[in-house]
Amino acid sequence: MRIVFNEALKASLALVIFFLITIDISAQHKKDKVKLEHQIRRIDSAFSSSITEDFDHVFPLESVREIYASAVAEKFARQPGKSKILFINRDSAYVLLTGLFRFGNSGDETNFSNKYTGIYKFEKIHGAWQLMDRIETDRFNRIARQNIAADFLPGKEIHVIDTLTIDVNDFTGFAARLNHKANIKVVSLNGHETEFIFSGGLLWIKAAKGTAQKLVLDYVIDEIEQDDKNKNSSFFSSEYGHLRNQYYWHPFFSFSSPHDRADFVLKFTIPNGYHLSTSLTQKDTISGNYRIVTARSGNPTFGLSVYYDSQWEPNIVKAGETELAIYTTKDFSPGSEQLKEYFLKCHTTLQQHFGKPISNYLGIVQDRTSGNGWKNRSNSIIVAGKSGSYLITDNPQPRAVFGHEIAHGWTSPSGPATNFLMEGWATYTESIILASVYGDTIIEKFFQSQRDNYFNGNFEGNRSLWEDYSNSGVSYSKGAWLFYMIEHKLGRDKFFEMIKQFVRTGNQTIQAFIAEVSKAAGTNMETFILPWLKSKQIPFINVRLMGNTFKIEQKGDLFTFPLEIQLKFKNGKITDTTFDIQAREQVFELQEGEIESYLLDPRKKLLHRAEKQ
Numbered sequence: 001m002r003i004v005f006n007e008a009l010k011a012s013l014a015l016v017i018f019f020l021i022t023i024d025i026s027a028q029h030k031k032d033k034v035k036l037e038h039q040i041r042r043i044d045s046a047f048s049s050s051i052t053e054d055f056d057h058v059f060p061l062e063s064v065r066e067i068y069a070s071a072v073a074e075k076f077a078r079q080p081g082k083s084k085i086l087f088i089n090r091d092s093a094y095v096l097l098t099g100l101f102r103f104g105n106s107g108d109e110t111n112f113s114n115k116y117t118g119i120y121k122f123e124k125i126h127g128a129w130q131l132m133d134r135i136e137t138d139r140f141n142r143i144a145r146q147n148i149a150a151d152f153l154p155g156k157e158i159h160v161i162d163t164l165t166i167d168v169n170d171f172t173g174f175a176a177r178l179n180h181k182a183n184i185k186v187v188s189l190n191g192h193e194t195e196f197i198f199s200g201g202l203l204w205i206k207a208a209k210g211t212a213q214k215l216v217l218d219y220v221i222d223e224i225e226q227d228d229k230n231k232n233s234s235f236f237s238s239e240y241g242h243l244r245n246q247y248y249w250h251p252f253f254s255f256s257s258p259h260d261r262a263d264f265v266l267k268f269t270i271p272n273g274y275h276l277s278t279s280l281t282q283k284d285t286i287s288g289n290y291r292i293v294t295a296r297s298g299n300p301t302f303g304l305s306v307y308y309d310s311q312w313e314p315n316i317v318k319a320g321e322t323e324l325a326i327y328t329t330k331d332f333s334p335g336s337e338q339l340k341e342y343f344l345k346c347h348t349t350l351q352q353h354f355g356k357p358i359s360n361y362l363g364i365v366q367d368r369t370s371g372n373g374w375k376n377r378s379n380s381i382i383v384a385g386k387s388g389s390y391l392i393t394d395n396p397q398p399r400a401v402f403g404h405e406i407a408h409g410w411t412s413p414s415g416p417a418t419n420f421l422m423e424g425w426a427t428y429t430e431s432i433i434l435a436s437v438y439g440d441t442i443i444e445k446f447f448q449s450q451r452d453n454y455f456n457g458n459f460e461g462n463r464s465l466w467e468d469y470s471n472s473g474v475s476y477s478k479g480a481w482l483f484y485m486i487e488h489k490l491g492r493d494k495f496f497e498m499i500k501q502f503v504r505t506g507n508q509t510i511q512a513f514i515a516e517v518s519k520a521a522g523t524n525m526e527t528f529i530l531p532w533l534k535s536k537q538i539p540f541i542n543v544r545l546m547g548n549t550f551k552i553e554q555k556g557d558l559f560t561f562p563l564e565i566q567l568k569f570k571n572g573k574i575t576d577t578t579f580d581i582q583a584r585e586q587v588f589e590l591q592e593g594e595i596e597s598y599l600l601d602p603r604k605k606l607l608h609r610a611e612k613q
């Protein structure tokens with residue numbers, strides 16, 4: 001008998017097998033998901049326990065273990081937050097893990113919690129899910145624009161409607177940091193409400209890939225900070241106060257992301273009994289009982305700080321090409337005239353050497369929550385305490401503190417070594433400002449004090465300029481020294497020209513900086529600069545003199561640098577010579593005369609440690 005249904009039967013069998021395999025795969029998929037969810041619960045429970053061994057057991061990343069251990073040591077309360085599997089296949093998965101460390105000001109909490117909260121990659125190894133890596137949430141995404149309308153009710157709340165223009169290129173969606181106390185009312189993407197998770201100080205949004213997407217966030221922060229003992233990140237009294245960038249009162253990625261430098265357009269409303277500074281170039285108008293402050297960023301920026309006060313008597317003066325906006329109470333010292341005079345002096349010195357700054361607006365803003373002094377620079381403003389302090393001094397340690405803050409107007413870097421280009425730069429320029437007042441002899445004294453700061457700060461062996469995202473302090477001392485050594489390498493005139501060029505290009509990454517230095521030097525300067533940025537050390541050299549032969553050895557990380565040595569010969573003659581140090585061990589033989597003694601680095605032009613024999 002012929003089997004007539006042969007072909008049809010084959011097809012049916014194939015279909016049955018296909019369904020069986022599919023059921024099997026989907027069953028396997030379900031099992032994998034359940035196992036991963038189980039692993040996430042273990043991590044959450046380890047996060048809230050106080051046993052670091054338990055946490056280390058499920059969390060293999062050293063950097064996060066350190067954060068967790070320090071939180072346990074400081075007795076910070078810990079609350080695991082929401083989690084979500086963003087992607088899963090047979091052997092890998094991406095998971096949003098969130099958690100909060102509670103210890104005081106919600107801005108500081110948001111900042112610290114984001115060292116844990118984030119997206120992590122998991123891999124299935126021998127059938128078990130293991131956390132493998134932390135994914136930088138800004139890696140493929142970008143914030144291009146922030147259009148912020150904010151209503152300030154001092155002592156009560158702020159209400160923010162932020163319309164962001166974002167590019168999403170990450171399959172895991174879009175995520176940015178935001179103060180964890182924000183009470184979010186609306187999240188809409190391209191006109192539609194969208195799925196989101198707001199937990200552990202991170203706002204994650206389900207977003208498909210696409211450029212120029214419109215994200216609208218509407219939120220209120222009404223659990224405001226009024227703790228007298230904890231006013232750094234924010235303080236919101238009915239008389240005066242501030243929300244600093246580190247309060248995360250608006251969303252951004254981080255303090256060193258190259259991807260959230262955005263164009264800002266602001267419209268702030270505050271009762272007209274107050275003045276308010278947005279940290280950007282701004283205009284005020286009065287409308288009924290309210291003051292409307294509009295502002296716009298001149299160049300892409302991030303992390304805005306806002307200050308307000310009911311007692312300020314603002315004074316806007318023209319200082320050369322710069323509009324100087326002074327927001328202070330009338331008893332603030334130094335007064336407007338002195339500030340203007342001193343601003344002009346510093347600014348002229350800096351401009352003569354380094355060309356024009358990025359913006360020609362500068363605000364000087366009094367923050368009555370803190371003691372006297374020049375506190376920090378935030379975008380286009382210098383923040384002072386209750387009063388300012390001295391502007392420049394040569395004793396006991398030379399400092400040009402006010403000039404330092406003005407010099408921040410020349411750089412606006414992002415990415416690795418951000419703080420080298422920011423704080424290292426501003427500290428280096430103090431040497432130029434000090435020299436303009438006290439003469440060139442002050443320069444050596446200034447850099448010796450920065451050398452002392454480097455060692456007293458315990459940075460040797462512990463911190464690199466490259467990874468100084470948290471601004472530990474190393475970028476001020478070692479950073480200023482690196483600028484100083486590059487100045488020696490290039491010669492002053494070429495160095496000044498190089499900085500002018502670097503500022504003019506508007507591309508302020510460390511790669512662009514190294515490229516400018518290389519161009520000025522006429523040779524690739526990477527091998528000179530990178531060890532200074534990436535090593536946690538400074539050169540540690542051992543010098544031995546046998547007859548007329550120097551043997552120079554590097555005992556720590558390897559650097560390349562010129563080493564000046566002053567030679568004193570037995571016939572009384574003194575000369576200087578420079579050795580080009582390139583390797584771990586080098587021998588230099590001198591032909592002329594008999595050496596009686598020598599002095600390493602006689603003009604103190606190299607940051608180093610030496611073991612002399």
Ligand SMILES: [Zn+2]
Pocket residue numbers: 377404405408422423426
């Ligand atoms: Zn600074």
